Structure formats: C-alpha cells, structure tokens
Amino acid sequence: MRYFISIFAAVVIFVITYFNKAELPPVLFSGFGSETVRAEVTQILDEGEIKLGEHVQPYQILEVKALEGDYAGVPMQVDFGKRQVRSDDYALALGDKIIITISKTPDNVVNAYFVDYVRVNPILWLTALFAISILWISGWKGLRALLSMAFSLYMIIGYIIPHILAGEDPLRVSIIGSAILLGITLYLTYGWTLKTHAAVLSMILVLLLTGALSYFFVILTRLNGLGDENTMFLIQMLDTPINLRGLLLGGMIIGALGVLDDLVTTQASAVFELHHANPTLGFGRLYSSAMRIGQDHVAATVNTLVLAYAGAALPMLLMFSLGRGNYGYLINFSVVAEEVVRTLVGSLGLIAAVPLTTVIAIWFVQSADSLGWLRQFLGPEGSGEGHIH
DSSP states (O other): OTTHHHHHHHHHHHHHHTTOOOOOOSSSSSOOOOOOOOOOOEEEEEEEEEEETTTTEEEEEEEEEEOTTTTTOOOEEEESSSOOSSOOOOOTTTOOEEEEEEOTTOOOOOOEEEEEOOOHHHHHHHHHHHHHHHHHHTTTTHHHHHHHHHHHHHHHIIEEEEHHTTTTTTTHHHHHHHHHHHHHHHHHHHOSHHHHHHHHHHHHHHHHOOOOHHHHHHHHHTTTTTSSHHHHHHHHBBOOOOOOOHHHHHHHHHHHHHHHHHHHHHHHHHHHHHHOOOOTTHHHHHHHHHHHHHHHHHHHHHHHHHHHHHHTHHHHHHHHTTTTOOOHHTTTTTHHHHHHHHHHHHHHHHHHHHHHHHHHHHHHHHHHGGGTTTTHOOOOSSOOOOOOO
C-alpha cells in the first residue's frame, strides 16, 4: 500500500505519454543505424596479415548471410581489415553475428561492408548479472530500484527525446521530464514517506535553480550548442529547426540527475536519522549536524562529477596536449567551454541541494505532528532504509 500512489502515478504517466506521442520530424537523409542489418558469418574465405602504410594488422575475407532486410538469406562477401585500418585485432569465426551495411551501385552491384560486432548477448548477460546482484544485495528495494531505472529510461526515450525532436523547447522538456522521472523513481524506491516528500520537493527546486544557472551562464559565455560534433549531424539530418542552445541546457539538466538523486535522498535521510537519534535537537543544532554530513558528501560528489566529465573528454585533451596546445586558449573553444560550464553549473546545483534539502527535511520532520489530517495522507516519516555517507 505504501507504494500504491507512486506505482499508480507511473502507470498514468506511461499511458499519457504512450497515447500522446510527439510526431517525429522528417529527416533529410537516413540516420545512424538506419541502413544497417545483422548478418551471420558463413565462411572464412581468406585470412592473414597485411601492412597498410606503417601499420600491420590481421585481415579476413568473409562470406556472410544477411539475417534481415531486403537481402535476408543472400550470401555476400565482406572485407574485414584488408583495405581499411582496423581499430582492434579480434578475429571472427563461423556463426559469429556482425552488423553490415548494404549498398547498391548505379549498375545494380550490391556491396556489403563491415560496421560492427553484434554485442546483444554479452550485454544481456551483463544486465542479468547486474539485476541478480542488486536483487541479492538489496532484496525488494533492489527490485524497486530496477523498476525505477526502467521508468527512467522510458521517460528519456519515450518523452524527452521525442518532444525535443518535435521542436519543443529542450530546456522546458528536460526540466519537466526530469522532475517527473526523479519524483516517480524516488517514490518507487523509497516509498510514500515524509522523507521522500522532502527529497522530491528539494529535487524539483534544485532542478529549477540549475536550469536558471545554466541559462544565465550559457548566455554569458556565448555558447550556442555546437561544441558536440553530433549536433552538426543532427542539424544536417533534421528538416525542421531545433533549439541547439536549449538542447545544451537540457543536457546539463539531465547530466546532473543521477548524482542529484543520491544527494537529496542522502541528505534527507541524514536529517531524519539525526532527529530520531535525538528528538530534542532544535532547528539550529539539527541543521548544523546535518550540514556537516552534507559537506563531506557534496565534496566527494562534485569531485565525482568533475572526473566523470574529464574522463569523457580525455581523448580530446590528449589530442590537444599532443599538439602542444596552450591550455589557456583551450578553455575558449566551445567543445571545452561547454564541458566546463556543464561541470561547474551542475556542481553549483548540487552544492545548493545540500542546504535546501536540509531546511526542507527539517521542516517536514519537525512539523510532522502539526500537519493535522494531512499527516495520515503523507505517510510515515521514513522507511528506515535511508543511507548516510
């Protein structure tokens, strides 16, 4: 019964988004993955090593059979590393599944080219191992976490992405989608309690604050959303305009979601646990004690956020260092400036989340007995499953 409201809300949102799908715009040409099919290796025609320039690599000439599409069942020959430099040294065997792209020349000659490996099965095994591990460690709470994760993916793929592609403001769509996403997932994971109400309310306010900060500093630094090369492909593919600056802002909001989830929940848990340990603590002492916990957590969280973005940008940093570039100039390029602004704005939102969540959680825990008839509707104080870092 504790989770009935959140589950009902998730079902309602699913139904609304399913029957109110945004119409995707037409594209000017086929997008990534639209011209590829799965194929199976049926024969190894030739293999060995070849030298391309100064690079020696293994190669294979394969006969493959397309498993889908207009050419399903048709045998084709694929060159795997004899003419192009390979980025790996994996060898293919009979029965292996690969992804190929098929093209036809003006004189009706059909050619097939290797694109990538089919990785579905090992990823499914990894997913199963992950699910079993979280269920083993966390039990029913782990199951609720898995449901929350599935709902998060649904909101991003089923709501946020289609509505952005349909031409709606990416910032507005991202904030609404993120608020719904985190609100429902927090209730699914932690239940209908005062502690969760405090976390959800804090999270919504922090999302709005982060959106405002993102907008201000993106305008101030004159970013236009063109720092990512994928954006250029998106512009070329779409027949309708898309707000690239809003897309950048929406990405900043979504990028901070995972860390924000943990931060607000942990801080709300800290306040409730401190209150249970010593119910006589007043607002000031409870705030000071909770903030000491929050200070340690936010310091570690901000460092995690910075390292995550630095790790994603590592190849670009390596290329810049190899070119003996001046790091004083590096920060001015949009591809770097976007990541810097993304990291710092996200960190500011996380920093603001600690005192904001602390104040809201203290109000909930100290006002619980004075809420009157609302008290029963709002649920218990907490599930006792909170965690303190």
